[in-house]
Amino acid sequence: MTPPDAPHNRWSDLDRPPLNAAALRRGLLKPGGLWTSLDIVESTGSTNSDLAARAAGSAGGTVLVGGTVLVAEEQTAGRGRLDRSWTAPPRSGLFLSVYLTPGDVPAERWGWLPLLAGVAAATGLAQSAGVDMALKWPNDLLVTVDGTERKTGGILAERAGDGVVIxxxxxVSLRAAELPAPHAGSLGLAGAVSTDRETLLRAVLRSLEEWYGRWREADGDAAASGLRTAYAAGCATLDRTVRAELPGDRSVVGEAVAIDGDGRLVLATGGGLQEPVSAGDIVHLRGAGGGLT
Known part of the structure; x- marks a missing residue:
């Protein structure tokens, strides 16, 4: 018999109960809605890798359809941007991937999907957790802990099959001693009124369904759907001096002045020049929050 305090016992941390798949399906899988299936696994390497493999047909089983949701109680090889690892204690957060197939939207507009996911997650979490959320371009979720901006979440989008895995x-409930890095934070440390993961997950997925629907109805036009305005309004990177660490070991320092129509961050550099950044790592040097982030 497994001792009740064993490390991987489902009830070893009563502050972090397991998710209820049946209850989540009842609340989220509706006729005519975006979400078509929702599965929860106890542990996996990466939910993104799992869905991408299924989309490519390399994992066997049934064909992956748009609206699939995969949630893990624990990720052992979670991936962020630039192949960075993402790890956290079991049931301490939301670790999920969704598969979207916006086939009727021009492919050149699909680059807005990770920014759309950021707006949706920030909106859903602000409403359900009661915490002020901000976005760091392109796809980090920020909260304020003890007066300092901290990263509490990240988003990774990958083309897979006929769609995109996000x-x-x-x-969610990481304690100070569990944080993986000094710049990390959690909803709990930011004073969330609720860290119930089922409540938070429902809010995030409903918000994502709403924003994705607006975007598709506008044929992927970020301006017409209101996405570009919403992203800019919640983006903590704008109006700050930043350093963009670009591919090829190049870096640019400038003021982040806009998000352009393609979702790129526009930097005003020396001599009145403006440079759009489509990929890279952004470091906040100074501005609204102060300090380096």
């Missing part, structure tokens, strides 16, 4: 990792 993964989210969100720190």
């Amino acid at each position: 993964g989210m990792g969100i720190n």
Whole structure:
């Protein structure tokens, strides 16, 4: 018999109960809705890798359809941007991926999907957790802990099959001693009124369904759907001096002045020049929150 305090016992941490798949399906899988299936696994390497393999047909089983949701209680090889690892204690956060197939939207507009996911997650979490959320371009979720901006979540989007896999990792109940890095935070440390993961997950997925629907109805036009305005309004990177660490070991320092029509961050650099950044790592040097983030 497994001792009740064994490390992987489902009830070893009563502050972190397991998710109820049946209850989540009842609340989220509706006729005519975006979400078509929702599965929860106890542990996996990466939910993004799992869905991407299924989309490519390399995992066997049934064909992956749009609206699939995969949630893990624990990820052992979670991935962030630039192949960075993402790890957290079991049931301490939301670790999920969704598969979307926006086939009727021009492919050149699909680059807005990770930014859309950021807006949706920030909106859903602000409403359900009662915590002020901000976005760091392109796809980090920020909270304020003891007056300092901290990363509490990240988003990774990957083309797979006929669609896009969008993964989210969100720190919910991580305690200070469990944080993986000094710049990390969690909803709990930011004073969330609720860290109930089922409540938070429902809010995030409903918000994602709403924003994705608006975007598709506008044929992927970020301006017409209101997505570009919403992203800019919640983006903590704008109006700050930043350093963009770009591919090829190049870096640019400038003021982040806009998000352009393609979702790129526009930097005003020396001599009145403006440079759009489509990929890279952004470091906040100074501005609204102060300090380096």
